[in-house]
Amino acid sequence: MSQLPSKFIDGAKKLKVKELTPYARKFASEELTTSKISGRYNKWMHNYKTQYIDKGSPKPFFDVVAILFFGSYALAWPQELKHLRAEEAAKLEGKPAHH
Numbered sequence: 292m293s294q295l296p297s298k299f300i301d302g303a304k305k306l307k308v309k310e311l312t313p314y315a316r317k318f319a320s321e322e323l324t325t326s327k328i329s330g331r332y333n334k335w336m337h338n339y340k341t342q343y344i345d346k347g348s349p350k351p352f353f354d355v356v357a358i359l360f361f362g363s364y365a366l367a368w369p370q371e372l373k374h375l376r377a378e379e380a381a382k383l384e385g386k387p388a389h390h
Contacts, residue, residue: 295322295331 299318306314343350378388 298322 299315299322302318303311303314339351342348381388
């Protein structure tokens with residue numbers, strides 16, 4: 292697991308509130324560069340492949356299923372919320388709710 296969040300938090304603990312924004316900008320410009328993110332991602336993928344895929348573990352399958360489930364739920368939620376709000380508005384106006 293990446294030590295990036297704990298590194299940021301450890302540095303931020305020592306600061307006053309008004310010093311957080313400049314600290315966050317500096318931290319992001321130094322640590323969140325394309326090359327560093329790419330390197331971290333490649334290292335993570337190599338470790339994941341070695342630990343799970345090369346050993347024939349079912350974990351990658353379950354990870355894909357979970358990602359698809361939560362991803363589809365996240366994509367469908369705004370539409371569901373829109374329907375829920377329209378139904379509530381119709382009930383308040385005394386109209387029948389459409390399904």
